[in-house]
Amino acid sequence: MSIILSTIVWSPLLFAVIAMFLPERNEEQRARVRTIALGGAGVSFFVTTFFAILGQIGLGQGGGLASAYEENHTWFSSFLFQAHYDLTADGITLPLLVVVTTVFGCAVFHSWKVHERVRLYVILVLLLETAVTGVLCSADFVLFAAFWGLLLLPMYLLIRVFGGDGARRAAAWFAAFHAVSLALIVVTVAIIVVEAGTQSSDMATDLQKWSITAETFGFWLSFVAFAIAMAVFPVHTWMLEAQAKASAGVATILSGTMLLLGAYGMMRISLVVFPVPAHYYSFAITGLAVVGAFWGCIGALRQDELRRFIAYMNVAQMSLVLLAIGAQTSVALVGAVLLLAGQGFGSAMLTLVSGAIEERTRTTSIRAMGGLVTQAPRLAGFWLVAAASLIGVPLLAGFTGDFMVFAGSFPEHRIATVLVMASVIVTTGGLLWVANRVFFGPARDQFARVRDVTLLDLTVLIPLVGAVVLFGVRAGAVVPVIANGVLEITTRISGG
Amino acid sequence: MAPDFTHALTLALLPEAMLVGTALVSVVIAVLRPGLRPDIHRWIACIGVLGSLAACGLVLLGLRNERSGVAITVWNGGLVVDSFALFIAILASVSALCTCLISDSAVRSIPTRSSAFYALILVSTAAAEAIAAEREMTTLFIALALLLVCLVALGALVKTNPRGAVSSFEHLIEGSVGIAAVLYGLALLYGTTRSTNLSTLAAASAGAPGAVALGVALTVLGLCGTLGVFPLRRWVGRVATNVPAGAAGFIIVTSLIAGAAALARVTVSGFGPGVGVWRWLVPIVAAVALGHASLSSLRETTVSRLIGQLVSTQAAMLLLGLLAFTTGSRGLPAYGVTALLGGLGVTAIATLAAFSVLAMLQVAGLGDSMDDVRGLAHRSAPAALLMTVSVGTLAGVPPLAGFLSRVLLISSAADAHYGWLAILAAGASLLTLLAAVRFVATLYADAGDAVPFTLGATPVISRIVASAACLAGVGLAVIIQPLLAVATAGAGTLR
Numbered sequence: 007m008s009i010i011l012s013t014i015v016w017s018p019l020l021f022a023v024i025a026m027f028l029p030e031r032n033e034e035q036r037a038r039v040r041t042i043a044l045g046g047a048g049v050s051f052f053v054t055t056f057f058a059i060l061g062q063i064g065l066g067q068g069g070g071l072a073s074a075y076e077e078n079h080t081w082f083s084s085f086l087f088q089a090h091y092d093l094t095a096d097g098i099t100l101p102l103l104v105v106v107t108t109v110f111g112c113a114v115f116h117s118w119k120v121h122e123r124v125r126l127y128v129i130l131v132l133l134l135e136t137a138v139t140g141v142l143c144s145a146d147f148v149l150f151a152a153f154w155g156l157l158l159l160p161m162y163l164l165i166r167v168f169g170g171d172g173a174r175r176a177a178a179w180f181a182a183f184h185a186v187s188l189a190l191i192v193v194t195v196a197i198i199v200v201e202a203g204t205q206s207s208d209m210a211t212d213l214q215k216w217s218i219t220a221e222t223f224g225f226w227l228s229f230v231a232f233a234i235a236m237a238v239f240p241v242h243t244w245m246l247e248a249q250a251k252a253s254a255g256v257a258t259i260l261s262g263t264m265l266l267l268g269a270y271g272m273m274r275i276s277l278v279v280f281p282v283p284a285h286y287y288s289f290a291i292t293g294l295a296v297v298g299a300f301w302g303c304i305g306a307l308r309q310d311e312l313r314r315f316i317a318y319m320n321v322a323q324m325s326l327v328l329l330a331i332g333a334q335t336s337v338a339l340v341g342a343v344l345l346l347a348g349q350g351f352g353s354a355m356l357t358l359v360s361g362a363i364e365e366r367t368r369t370t371s372i373r374a375m376g377g378l379v380t381q382a383p384r385l386a387g388f389w390l391v392a393a394a395s396l397i398g399v400p401l402l403a404g405f406t407g408d409f410m411v412f413a414g415s416f417p418e419h420r421i422a423t424v425l426v427m428a429s430v431i432v433t434t435g436g437l438l439w440v441a442n443r444v445f446f447g448p449a450r451d452q453f454a455r456v457r458d459v460t461l462l463d464l465t466v467l468i469p470l471v472g473a474v475v476l477f478g479v480r481a482g483a484v485v486p487v488i489a490n491g492v493l494e495i496t497t498r499i500s501g502g
Numbered sequence: 503m504a505p506d507f508t509h510a511l512t513l514a515l516l517p518e519a520m521l522v523g524t525a526l527v528s529v530v531i532a533v534l535r536p537g538l539r540p541d542i543h544r545w546i547a548c549i550g551v552l553g554s555l556a557a558c559g560l561v562l563l564g565l566r567n568e569r570s571g572v573a574i575t576v577w578n579g580g581l582v583v584d585s586f587a588l589f590i591a592i593l594a595s596v597s598a599l600c601t602c603l604i605s606d607s608a609v610r611s612i613p614t615r616s617s618a619f620y621a622l623i624l625v626s627t628a629a630a631e632a633i634a635a636e637r638e639m640t641t642l643f644i645a646l647a648l649l650l651v652c653l654v655a656l657g658a659l660v661k662t663n664p665r666g667a668v669s670s671f672e673h674l675i676e677g678s679v680g681i682a683a684v685l686y687g688l689a690l691l692y693g694t695t696r697s698t699n700l701s702t703l704a705a706a707s708a709g710a711p712g713a714v715a716l717g718v719a720l721t722v723l724g725l726c727g728t729l730g731v732f733p734l735r736r737w738v739g740r741v742a743t744n745v746p747a748g749a750a751g752f753i754i755v756t757s758l759i760a761g762a763a764a765l766a767r768v769t770v771s772g773f774g775p776g777v778g779v780w781r782w783l784v785p786i787v788a789a790v791a792l793g794h795a796s797l798s799s800l801r802e803t804t805v806s807r808l809i810g811q812l813v814s815t816q817a818a819m820l821l822l823g824l825l826a827f828t829t830g831s832r833g834l835p836a837y838g839v840t841a842l843l844g845g846l847g848v849t850a851i852a853t854l855a856a857f858s859v860l861a862m863l864q865v866a867g868l869g870d871s872m873d874d875v876r877g878l879a880h881r882s883a884p885a886a887l888l889m890t891v892s893v894g895t896l897a898g899v900p901p902l903a904g905f906l907s908r909v910l911l912i913s914s915a916a917d918a919h920y921g922w923l924a925i926l927a928a929g930a931s932l933l934t935l936l937a938a939v940r941f942v943a944t945l946y947a948d949a950g951d952a953v954p955f956t957l958g959a960t961p962v963i964s965r966i967v968a969s970a971a972c973l974a975g976v977g978l979a980v981i982i983q984p985l986l987a988v989a990t991a992g993a994g995t996l997r
Contacts, residue, residue, distance in 0.1 A: 026883075026887075080983070081982070081983070082982050082983040082986050083983065084840065084983065084986040084987045084989070084990040085837050085840060085841070085910060085986055085990075086836070086837040086910075086913055086914060086917055087913070126946065148906075148909060151900065151909065152900045152901035152905065152906070152979070153900075153901065154900070155899065155900020155901060155905060156900050156901050158899075158900070158935070158939065159894070159899060159939060159942060162939055162943070163942070163943065163946055163947065166943055166947045167946060167947045174947075177943070177947075181936060181939045182936065185932045185936055185939075186932060188900070188932070188935070189928040189929060189932040189935075190928075192908075192909060192912060192928050192931070193912070193924065193925055193928045195909065195913075196909070196912050196913045196916040196924055196928075197916065199913055200913060200916045200917045201916075
């Protein structure tokens, strides 16, 4: 019996429990707490990487991914439906697991910059990692909902306790939106287990027996729930606040992992479980993608706050993923997963770099910055690499994703695809324009003593650069794995 | 098993007899040896409750070979000891045991009346157990009245401030209105059906639909008062605030258990699908109660009242389970009563956990307002964690057991074609979730005053019980199958 996925999901929680009993009265004790937390995130990361390699081997030998490492135990059966502790990871989950465990590793490394209430910080981060990996690996609707709900409290506290001015409001926005999302998911799960009549909450069960009304209702409930998490226009406002007001480490988790969960949920549940309405309303989905793409890039250009700018960029990036979800072709969906990976790494990098800049310049205003490249050339370099990845520069993580999304979406929704592509040009301009305003131009006296990246910054940023390059250069190795997972979605949509 | 009187005594009444007998022993000892330490009475009460639990175990053992799930039926079906009654009896006994163990602080202020305190706990537990076994109107009413008097007396006995006495009096008035409604309702039903047996109600209620409808409505609304939901739920908040937490938890939980048991007996076993009135009344009551309690929870400024509102919301949520008792949307057996019993178990444990933790805070000298617990995590991380888990379980914060019980209840309501109610319940859960998040933020995010506080000042047993109850809130989310299996057995005999 394999316990690989359980190890990935539960090891952060286990280490969080250990950290709970450690004192944090002096710096030495705080360092011990951070090290334990790093152990938890590290185990999860290394097992995920190992699992990813195993997945590659399994695929090379002609086998699937999901069946080989699935963990399935009955959770409860004496009820209307059976629920299972069912963990699985297919081609969609696998790259996203790599992304989230990497980002969480970076967030734990970032805890060395946290000096107060370190234990609470790392416990919440590890709890959140368990929730995020749990969502990605769940193959049971009730289990999925439970992990989805587990995201709420740790993230709320992370934003509120460790955020800056306005963090209280940002946390409240996050909690309100995420609670709505959770309530919608619970109702969706109730509809699925009741209306589909399968007496099981297993995601793998064939759910083709219900009325179109129930299916349509379920589709829209799940779509809105995941659209909230994905920060799709017009339910994106929570993310703008949270991204701007949370601490840099927490904002990294937000932009690097939380958003991709929404897209993942949409692919895994909205498309697979409700294929008919998903196909029927694909035009509406792509319409939202177009509006979101322009809203995101125009909103970004109007921002003076660096982190809020990144937040709007996230809205624009997620609109590309939404376009692929609307297109529902195999190529577009594979591209969407790649794009999610690229966005996860790229956005996390941008957030970390912006945090480092704010830490050094003591300002969040883009207008107040300038000429930083003289004092912090490496920081500028990291920003440019992240921006290049998000823009879709070849050999970086974003390129293949962008290309496949557009190539896969164009045959289905030509005008929408062209419009979204046009928005990418604005996004590109925005990212470069901000880079120009922050790093280039005349050097300013007040930033004369700004330091370049520290060893800690390098420790956090270099793995992300490595991942961005690896996903860009070796995209060909990842695409078949993702395609293997996407196959189930396209089969369901095509009525198979 | 032969339904003779000997068996009735040994099987049907043994758990209750153990409790009432122990209560008498405690009182007699107090009369003979007035200066005895309160601890002695506490341990006597614990032995009595353990005896009751052992008796329940014996009956369960005897039930192994009974496919019907009915151990014994006596008095022409007026009293039935079945899996349902045993489920309730075990739950009530566990609640009593936990209360006895954590009652140190409550009894400390009334050392001379400790025997009365424990006797009242034992008798009210026996009354709750009796309610679960009743299928006869008269004895059901007597048991309800006995329960109310015992619980009110318990609250009045341990009062630590003038508000405590007032609150108990208000509880008495509100409870009296409730059981008066039950009495009038049952009287109307008796007048129509010429039978005091609840199980014959459905068959005999074809005539005089107006009187039956009024009777059903009064009975259901009156029992809602015992359950602690709208329209007679103000006592929950008052008791939570004004009675010492150790006793308040017991009063609320026992009333909740008894109310749920009585409602299930009267509606599912009694009225059944034949009497339609309750099937549209209960959803309306549930909807109003859910909305009222969940909205109220958002604006509470004291911890005890917040817990009270959360209990009330969860109690209203239990009503959803009553609606799915015959067949579901696909023609398969409905599992609403299973969800109700599972949810009742989780709610009882979570409520006890929350009040146990609150009792510890009270012993340690902490006030009840949100300002008093602000920044509690800075002062005592374990206390904040226990508070978070217990309130989180009550509020249905995922992935704790409270969340799972709500998923089951909402699913069962959807299965019974009450989709609108399921959506409303999800909305109410959202509100309680936000209330819990706000509360947890008070514990963790805000900086509190520097009043020194440590759990070390609280009795070890209280700490163990509170921790165990909180752990159960987590553990039941993981291992809920045994609870559901027992609940399904109980639900089977009810249908």
